[in-house]
Amino acid sequence: MAFSRCLRSCMALACTLPLLAVAAPSAPGPVYGEELQGFEYPYPLHRFEFNSQGQPVQMGYMDISPSGKANGRTAVLMHGKNFCAATWGDSIKALSAAGYRVVAADQIGFCTSSKPEYYQYSFQQLADNTHALLTSLGIDKASVVGHSTGGMLATRYALMYAPETEKLVLVNPIGLEDWKALGVPWRTIDQWYERELKLSAEGIRKYEQSTYYGGRWKPEYDRWVDMLAGLNKGPGHKRVAWNSALIYDMIFTQPVFYELPALKVPTVLLIGDADTTAIGSDIASPEVKARIGDYTVLGKQAAKLIPGATLVEFPGMGHAPQMEDPPGFNKVLIEQLNGG
Numbered sequence: 001m002a003f004s005r006c007l008r009s010c011m012a013l014a015c016t017l018p019l020l021a022v023a024a025p026s027a028p029g030p031v032y033g034e035e036l037q038g039f040e041y042p043y044p045l046h047r048f049e050f051n052s053q054g055q056p057v058q059m060g061y062m063d064i065s066p067s068g069k070a071n072g073r074t075a076v077l078m079h080g081k082n083f084c085a086a087t088w089g090d091s092i093k094a095l096s097a098a099g100y101r102v103v104a105a106d107q108i109g110f111c112t113s114s115k116p117e118y119y120q121y122s123f124q125q126l127a128d129n130t131h132a133l134l135t136s137l138g139i140d141k142a143s144v145v146g147h148s149t150g151g152m153l154a155t156r157y158a159l160m161y162a163p164e165t166e167k168l169v170l171v172n173p174i175g176l177e178d179w180k181a182l183g184v185p186w187r188t189i190d191q192w193y194e195r196e197l198k199l200s201a202e203g204i205r206k207y208e209q210s211t212y213y214g215g216r217w218k219p220e221y222d223r224w225v226d227m228l229a230g231l232n233k234g235p236g237h238k239r240v241a242w243n244s245a246l247i248y249d250m251i252f253t254q255p256v257f258y259e260l261p262a263l264k265v266p267t268v269l270l271i272g273d274a275d276t277t278a279i280g281s282d283i284a285s286p287e288v289k290a291r292i293g294d295y296t297v298l299g300k301q302a303a304k305l306i307p308g309a310t311l312v313e314f315p316g317m318g319h320a321p322q323m324e325d326p327p328g329f330n331k332v333l334i335e336q337l338n339g340g
Helices: 003-011 085-097 123-136 149-160 189-197 201-211 219-232 237-253 257-262 295-305 326-337
Strands: 046-052 055-064 074-078 101-105 142-147 165-171 267-272 310-314
Touching (some): 046 123, 055 085, 055 123, 074 085, 074 123, 085 101, 085 326, 123 149, 142 149, 149 165, 149 237, 149 257, 189 237, 201 219, 219 237, 257 295, 267 295, 295 310, 310 326
Parallel strands (some): 074 101, 074 142, 165 267, 267 310
Antiparallel strands (some): 046 055
């Protein structure tokens, strides 16, 4: 079905119960372009242009040289679904000071990268895109750090490119359970699209506060709410929402959970144990919702499944410990990358 026809059919559907959406009009705030034009990144943004699935696309990325004594190693940072490469800013600064070259890219469909009219999203495709980027930069081995959905991607990358993955670090990765197998209802892409069209800053903030941060909020989080809300209400609103819907379908239908025992690279789990993130929990039955998204269980379970894995828990922290406590988190991250 052509993109334009998909959009028309989607508009006719009733909206499912929203996770991040609210019915009320969003409050005034910044508006950004389809590729997040107008939002400031912490380091210079570059563009990796290539062809994928029969069309030209580009990935925005940052490539930061060591500011401290170079150790000859590279850290590749992979963002989550409701995050961008820019949200790694504090970790980039700390890793660079510790001697690492740091590459942080926005995946296709996200943030400063292309939002294709059509794209068959898979974690394999995104991993292949990232590998092509690193190859273009002359990087043949790296430690891969993935947060949230980026943890699913980083896992897939390590499974596909084990010889080129020095270490795998998973920061509150989602996908440590198979939600659909546990009883979470499936959504059509059209339903995801209808939901994404209604995103607002108010809804994003409410969701993240309750799910990511255990009811807490810091003023510095508002910048990241504005980033998402501004992208979603900008001139590329429909294209952004459509790609987001396709990405949610990828996340829900392509679990990496079953392949955790197949990992062959040194793996570290950095887990804020107050996290309750679970895709589809907003439409799950009370019985199902009560048994998903429990990171006090998921972190320990994953550590047992992954051969030789190291688990470091951040008690009382939520989905993004690198943003809740940047100095404490980055100290642990660098210790683990340097050998534990």
